[in-house]
Amino acid sequence: MKHFRSIGLALAATFAVSQAGAQELTGTLKNIKDTGAITLGFRDSSIPFSYLDDNQKPVGFAMDICYKIVDAVKKELKLDKLEVKLNPVTSATRIPLMANGTIDLECGSTTNNAERQKQVAFTNTHFLTASRYVFKKSSGLKSIDDLKGKTVVSTAGTTNIKQLTEANVAKGLGANIIPAKDHAEAFLMVETDRAVAFVMDDILLASLVAGSKSPGDYDISKDAFSKPEPYGIMLRKDDAAFKKVVDAATAALYTSGEAQKIYDKWFTQKIPPKGLNLNTPISAELKNEFAKPTDSPNPDDYK
Amino acid sequence: MNYNWNWGIFFQPNPMGTGSYLDMLLSGLALTLKTAVLAWIIALIAGSVVGVMRTLPSRGATWFGFAYVEFFRNMPLLVQLFLWFFVLPEILPRAAGLWLKQLPNAPFWTAAIGIGLFMSARVAVQLQAGISSLPRGQKMAATALGLTTVQGYRYVLLPMAFRIILPPLTSEFLNTIKNTAVAITIGLLELTGQARSMQEFSFQVFEAFTAATILYLLVNAVVVTAMRFLERWVAIPGYITGK
Numbered sequence: 227m228k229h230f231r232s233i234g235l236a237l238a239a240t241f242a243v244s245q246a247g248a249q250e251l252t253g254t255l256k257n258i259k260d261t262g263a264i265t266l267g268f269r270d271s272s273i274p275f276s277y278l279d280d281n282q283k284p285v286g287f288a289m290d291i292c293y294k295i296v297d298a299v300k301k302e303l304k305l306d307k308l309e310v311k312l313n314p315v316t317s318a319t320r321i322p323l324m325a326n327g328t329i330d331l332e333c334g335s336t337t338n339n340a341e342r343q344k345q346v347a348f349t350n351t352h353f354l355t356a357s358r359y360v361f362k363k364s365s366g367l368k369s370i371d372d373l374k375g376k377t378v379v380s381t382a383g384t385t386n387i388k389q390l391t392e393a394n395v396a397k398g399l400g401a402n403i404i405p406a407k408d409h410a411e412a413f414l415m416v417e418t419d420r421a422v423a424f425v426m427d428d429i430l431l432a433s434l435v436a437g438s439k440s441p442g443d444y445d446i447s448k449d450a451f452s453k454p455e456p457y458g459i460m461l462r463k464d465d466a467a468f469k470k471v472v473d474a475a476t477a478a479l480y481t482s483g484e485a486q487k488i489y490d491k492w493f494t495q496k497i498p499p500k501g502l503n504l505n506t507p508i509s510a511e512l513k514n515e516f517a518k519p520t521d522s523p524n525p526d527d528y529k
Numbered sequence: 530m531n532y533n534w535n536w537g538i539f540f541q542p543n544p545m546g547t548g549s550y551l552d553m554l555l556s557g558l559a560l561t562l563k564t565a566v567l568a569w570i571i572a573l574i575a576g577s578v579v580g581v582m583r584t585l586p587s588r589g590a591t592w593f594g595f596a597y598v599e600f601f602r603n604m605p606l607l608v609q610l611f612l613w614f615f616v617l618p619e620i621l622p623r624a625a626g627l628w629l630k631q632l633p634n635a636p637f638w639t640a641a642i643g644i645g646l647f648m649s650a651r652v653a654v655q656l657q658a659g660i661s662s663l664p665r666g667q668k669m670a671a672t673a674l675g676l677t678t679v680q681g682y683r684y685v686l687l688p689m690a691f692r693i694i695l696p697p698l699t700s701e702f703l704n705t706i707k708n709t710a711v712a713i714t715i716g717l718l719e720l721t722g723q724a725r726s727m728q729e730f731s732f733q734v735f736e737a738f739t740a741a742t743i744l745y746l747l748v749n750a751v752v753v754t755a756m757r758f759l760e761r762w763v764a765i766p767g768y769i770t771g772k
Binding site for chain 2: 317318321322325326327341342344345346377379382383384385387388391392395402404405406407411414418419420462463464465
């Protein structure tokens with residue numbers, strides 16, 4: 227009799243657990259469990275967040291964070307093996323590929339803002355960057371006011387060109403703003419004197435300068451066009467169960483101090499493939515954010 | 530698919546403060562049309578001259594026409610625009626290069642001239658084919674009437690050749706309009722460029738490109754209809770193309 231009862235209890239318990247498990251699994255988590263695979267979207271030239279090394283393998287700060295998330299998902303779903311698929315994305319394809327289920331996480335340098343949250347969700351912020359400009363030291367354009375009447379370039383479709391346009395009106399600079407198709411082209415415009423300054427996220431400017439022919443010729447402005455804005459790993463909207471797992475994984479990573487080590491690896495040491503060093507120690511704002519992780523799109527929340 | 534459709538996005542203000550997203554696309558459309566029309570004028574003029582040269586008895590003229598066409602026809606348009614915009618100012622003397630670089634609206638002029646020259650090679654080949662398709666006797670008859678070579682082309686050969694090649698010229702014009710999309714690579718924010726900006730700002734990818742597609746289709750429909758009217762208007766009964 228006793229035996230029967232304990233077997234019955236055990237059965238009931240197993241049943242309850244498996245049923246609870248079945249109920250929890252929806253959306254992305256269910257997909258990952260069913261297929262035994264998770265797909266990460268990577269960028270091919272977003273140094274040092276997500277880019278290809280000399281073996282054409284995607285590496286970077288955001289990739290390292292994504293692999294930590296993959297470990298957490300694997301643990302959550304109690305899988306022995308979880309295949310990681312990699313899919314290249316560009317700024318033009320990341321949303322369609324996220325929406326149609328091709329990628330589950332986008333590991334790159336995507337700004338988390340309210341407008342974009344209508345379309346996708348973001349996990350805890352992994353980087354903060356302000357809009358600044360790069361210029362040739364020889365031109366000595368130290369402050370934003372020095373840009374008066376000059377030709378300034380920024381990348382079309384970015385938040386940076388929007389901020390530049392606003393500042394141009396607000397400060398009455400009368401600068402001639404030209405849009406470039408991508409960051410490399412915009413930087414080329416400064417290199418060839420077609421424009422005197424290129425307005426962009428400061429970290430991207432640092433990597434462009436480090437990778438240029440003569441890094442010593444350039445300087446990045448102290449003046450900023452914006453408050454530091456958050457970058458986040460992108461995931462599908464309205465998938466609370468998956469977001470919970472991802473948020474917990476990034477929060478654990480950031481608060482444990484391990485994130486600081488990963489940060490230092492990509493921002494203060496030589497990185498592949500060319501051994502560049504971005505020389506960008508962690509900012510006070512990002513340090514605070516790592517202590518108290520948040521996925522807020524509002525720059526005012528990161529002080 | 531887990532996509533948040535929002536067709537109302539076109540009427541929301543764009544972040545550049547220049548009106549709604551629709552205004553952004555329409556300003557892109559205006560730039561596309563300006564670039565295409567200027568490029569087409571260049572293509573017609575340069576293409577006609579080179580096309581005629583390819584049919585002249587002079588060996589030098591034929592050779593020049595051949596070299597011109599092969600130069601502009603065999604290089605991808607994307608590469609040509611890049612060369613004109615980024616490479617040309619660097620190989621000029623420094624002062625001239627700097628002047629060229631700081632020219633206002635440099636991307637617009639480069640795109641219009643670059644696309645115009647690219648298309649002119651195609652127009653030249655069409656025109657050469659049109660002239661060659663005329664019976665040899667036409668040229669002889671013109672000479673027999675006492676017309677000079679210039680007059681022969683002006684009054685006999687070209688009026689017929691242009692009528693014959695009008696339908697293929699229509700599709701070359703449509704190609705010119707579509708080719709302006711390449712100008713995005715040198716920073717010209719034409720229709721495709723504005724659609725891309727819109728998707729970057731709002732993340733509403735499909736709406737942006739659907740609108741761009743519809744606008745291109747509308748423009749091309751207008752061009753095709755207008756060219757039909759032109760064909761009918763210039764048709765002469767008894768000619769190959771007349772009824």
